[in-house]
Amino acid sequence: MTDPVVIVGGDAAGLSAASKLSREDPDREVIVFERGRWVSYAHCGEPYFVKGEVDELDDLLSLSPAEIDERGIDLRREHEVVAIDTDARTVSVAGPEDSFEQPYGDLVVATGATARTDPIAGSELTGAFTIHGLDSAAAVRAMLTPPDEFDVDDLGGGDSLDHELVARYGAMAPPETAAIVGGGYVGVEMAEALDAWDVDVHLFQRSALPVPMFGEAVGETVADHLRERGVDLHLGAEVDRVLGEDGRVTGVRCEDGSTLDAELAVVGVGVTPNVEIVENTPVELGEGGAIAVDEYGETAVEDVYAAGDCAEDHHVVTGETAWVPLGLTANRAGRAIGRTLAGTPTETGGIAGTAVVKAFEQECGRTGIIDADEARDAGFDPVSRTITAGSRSGYYPGNEETTVTLVADRASGRLIGGSIVGKDRAAVRIDTVATALEGGLTVDEVERLDLAYAPPFSPVWDPVLVAAKVLNGALEE
Amino acid sequence: MTDPVVIVGGDAAGLSAASKLSREDPDREVIVFERGRWVSYAHCGEPYFVKGEVDELDDLLSLSPAEIDERGIDLRREHEVVAIDTDARTVSVAGPEDSFEQPYGDLVVATGATARTDPIAGSELTGAFTIHGLDSAAAVRAMLTPPDEFDVDDLGGGDSLDHELVARYGAMAPPETAAIVGGGYVGVEMAEALDAWDVDVHLFQRSALPVPMFGEAVGETVADHLRERGVDLHLGAEVDRVLGEDGRVTGVRCEDGSTLDAELAVVGVGVTPNVEIVENTPVELGEGGAIAVDEYGETAVEDVYAAGDCAEDHHVVTGETAWVPLGLTANRAGRAIGRTLAGTPTETGGIAGTAVVKAFEQECGRTGIIDADEARDAGFDPVSRTITAGSRSGYYPGNEETTVTLVADRASGRLIGGSIVGKDRAAVRIDTVATALEGGLTVDEVERLDLAYAPPFSPVWDPVLVAAKVLNGALEE
Incomplete structure (x- = not known):
């Protein structure tokens, strides 16, 4: 056998x-x-559980252990x-x-x-979280909930939940100030989640802009929007230590020696x-x-x-x-x-590095190669253009500015990457670009895509088409 | 010279x-x-002007005659x-x-x-409209507005507007019942527009389902939704005449002899x-x-x-x-x-027949070849599958059922068309399918597209990917 x-x-x-x-x-x-x-759970839903938009941990489980058992899988x-x-x-x-x-x-x-904590001393302190795993997410929500309103049974999760950990956080006074270390996916999503609990949110990002993997245009829009929404944004600020007293978080310290008092710290500096x-x-x-x-x-x-x-x-x-x-x-x-x-050889499929993230109301998307250095390392001669166009016909209610960056290789004219940001249906529009990458389309071909147009959903020229027109013009120069 | x-x-x-x-x-x-x-105006915006979501006719003009003149164009x-x-x-x-x-x-x-009226006798009656042109749209809105609230200057349009026509309609009592002949783009958009004025809306569609160019799955969803929203839907009902008295619309008559009393008729039976x-x-x-x-x-x-x-x-x-x-x-x-x-030979670009339409809250999209007979006429052996999946992660608020149909050619495995319907970001998702058509992708390649995933915007498997998985399975049978 x-x-x-x-x-x-x-x-x-x-x-x-x-x-x-x-x-x-x-x-x-x-x-x-x-x-x-925990098994079979939705990592990506954790910030929304912390925020309270997702009620229970069980909502984040794709399959329960019992369902896995029914499928004949011996799960240990x-x-x-x-x-x-x-x-x-x-x-x-x-x-x-x-x-x-x-x-x-x-x-x-x-x-x-595993979420990295090694660059940041003090990540083990009580009140410091990586939001990588459901116990961590449940502990943050427990801490955010006033003790007299806290009931561990509200969180769900059954016997998988670390009840002792969560009960300990549930007994604490909610934080007034939170320091988020890292402005990537976890950082911007947790800014939204913590803001919903009326916490004073400070976000520290080492580079000049948040969500650096989405490129400059998205980063600028997100930075403006985070500030509009009341987040204290510390850019070019490298946190090297979560500060503590008696094992509890008391703040964070930057490399330049500046400090911030905070009772909660989220460390999201990569995995x-x-x-x-x-x-x-x-x-x-x-x-x-x-x-x-x-x-x-x-x-x-x-x-x-x-x-x-x-x-x-x-x-x-x-x-x-x-x-x-x-x-x-x-x-x-x-x-x-x-x-x-099971006997049918099946390719896993390529990746385009497509990613989307919600930063409050701004929807951000990226796919392919958008960083110029990364493009050159891969043997391309990158040409990039960024445009801002409407998400709907200008006269139709709900039209929102949508910023698209497209990047092409000069020699071949091939599209190699793109990003998008905007408040109205921006994120799913990155799929057009991801599909064009898979098809190996040139910018010229992208410019002539027959994309959807109707006033409530898109202007005559979809923002992706506008970007392709402008980039194609640049390639012809 | x-x-x-x-x-x-x-x-x-x-x-x-x-x-x-x-x-x-x-x-x-x-x-x-x-x-x-009228020059350079947005046809597609007319129903939204009638509805009142677009204030003035001028909002629908891309370029004014003066702007055209500035560009050095001799417009007559x-x-x-x-x-x-x-x-x-x-x-x-x-x-x-x-x-x-x-x-x-x-x-x-x-x-x-030009909007067709030839199949429907009586289309010239006062109170019958094709909504093909801004005068027609303005006349409908004038008729819908109570005479004591009507002011022709509210409509905009300057000297292009047929003031005499509009003034005549503005003096009429608003209709209580409207008959829409044809359940295509104009029909469903006008159902929404007229409903907003509290008119009792009847929509007559010759075939068994509305928006037939979007295929059966979309048609069924739209039919259910129109009824939910209070539209009286008459399917398989062929109107052959707009009825009138003293030159004014009094109703419509179907081929089977049945009639409906109505003071307003919209004829949208194609162009x-x-x-x-x-x-x-x-x-x-x-x-x-x-x-x-x-x-x-x-x-x-x-x-x-x-x-x-x-x-x-x-x-x-x-x-x-x-x-x-x-x-x-x-x-x-x-x-x-x-x-x-101007000296640079430029191809006009192919078309995929991509179209989107809003039917109240349902967003509908279609691209490529989705009708089986049409596919066979073009030399394909069509295989089609329809799935319903979520628009977001199941646990995230705002998740809506999204129905996707994909059609492929059995021999080549190539994707040849698709449709989509749903209330949450469905329309723009058809662009993924349109782009895949342009790239000549097979269903197998579509199944492995690296599309965007984040709980607020898409489930792990985007509805288009779910449809590709199921269709790919069918192709392997």
Whole structure:
């Protein structure tokens, strides 16, 4: 009998692989080891749970352990895979009661990523959070809720929730001031969430603009908008320490010595792939530090796959590998690997680095290569133009300024990336650009796309078309 | 000296050509003959002007005659071109004071289309409207406004407006019941507009569902929604006559003899291209009855171009010519011809038949080939699947059901069309499908598009991706 498929990690990639495999090949044994108690949850929903727009933690679970069981998947929570022996084809598992060796026929490493705290001393203080995981999100919401209104049962989460942790935060007085360290996804989303609790929000960003991965035009719009919405924005300000007293957060300190008093700190300075368990194996890492895989998600070791935030992908624009840990591609790669293991070789699909984020009312999107240095490193001669156009016909109510940046390679005229920001349907418009990247379209072709027009939804020339017209003009110069 | 460029028609296509040409080659003489008084106006905004969401007619004008003059364009309103002599290279013009022959170096026919009324007797009655032109839209709004609140100066439009017509309608008692004949774009948009005036709205559609060009799934959703919003929907009901007494509308009659009393009738049963002036010339028509052109918009006669609602285009899916009279492609073709005439040969660009329409809160989109018979006529073996998915993460407020249909060719796996309907950002999502058509993507490639995901904007799997997954599964059967 074939040894089971062993999957390390019970979140997006791991459970997508397990679900697809169990559906397509119900007879194949599948074991998923998850080191924590939470499985199959929506990371991206955490800020909205903190804000209170999402009521309960259970709302953020895609599949309950019971549903996973119904699919015939043997899920073992609180089981940590601590080592892999690719010669013996076994993994060493530390469970709550014992440790054991588990043989595998195929192995899927889907260990995810961990929020970085290493650059910021003091991240372990009570009142400092990374918002990476549901316990962390629940603890923040507990702290924000006045103690006399707090009831742990309001949070949901059943036996997965760390009740002791949450009860401790629920008993604390709500913070008056919060310091957010890092102006990326987590930073801007948490600014909105904390603002909803009437906390005085300070956001510290090391670079000159927030959401740097979205480029300058988006960053400027978001910076203006955060200020409009009352966020105290500290740009070019590098926090090096969360300050504390008696184990509790009391503020943050910047490299220049300036400090801010705060009772709550959110540290969102990026994530790092969880690759420790492959360190002493022949499984190879890519340049980005995540696990290198081929187009089927297979690592350098036969029958060992990797997917999700711990693995690299292939970039549709550069053709090179890239590490872009995001939700869709984790789900998709897991699903493809599940299908491959069920007997139908399925490519995981390229990534374009498409991402969207909501900063209060501003919808931000980006895809492809928008940074000039990154473009040059990939062998392109980047030409970029930014325009602002309406989201609807000028005369139609609700028309909002929409700023689009498109980037092309001068020699080939090919579109290589773009960004967008605006309050009216801006985010989903980035999909037009992402699809054009996948199709390998030139800017000239993008300019002539037959996109939708009706006064309530778009002007005659969609903002993406306006940007393509202007960029095409620049390419002809 | 070269004879001038003569442009017949002063709306989207004609003035786009004139503007582009005058910008790129300011020395070239350009004369635009427009038979009416209105120029450069937004047809698509008329229902929203009737509804009152758009205040004044002037809001619907892209360019005023004065602005056109500033661009160095010699615009002659109320000048009708009644004949073309392609041998002599002249047009015969009937102006308000005299008739004359105008020599041309290049000729652009941009005569647009006219709303059809021929299938419906009685369309000339007072109280019957086609909503094709600003006078018609102004007259409806005048009739809807109670006489004691009516002031012609509120409508805007300056000396272009037919004051006598509008004043006459402004003096009438507002209608209690309106019959809309035709459930296409004009029909559903006018249902919303008339409903806003508390008129009892009846909509008659010959086929089994409204907006038939959007396919069955959209039609069903729109039918349900129109009824929810209080519109009396008469499906499979063919109106053959607007009934009248003393020259005034009194109701409509269906082929089966049934009648409805109504004081206002809107006839929206399609448009027909204005091609009379080329009838006795060597300029050829295409199969759709509009003027046949090559990829630069040039007709069968050298130096004679055609663009906009009177001309055909090239369909990116079929590679064949097609007549799809819509706003963007009219503007784009006009602009390309203007550029070609200025010395830079520029293709007008293909069309995908992308269209969007708002039916109260439902946003509808379509692109490519979605009708099975039409697909087979174009040589495809169509396979189609329809899915319903969320517009946002299920736990995020504002998540709305979004129904997507995708159609592919079985043999090649190529995506050939799609439709979408939903209340939350559905319309702009059709651009993803339109762009995939332009890129010639297969359903397999669409399934692996790296589209945007964040809880407020999209679920992990965008509805378009869900549809691609299901259709891809069907293709593999």
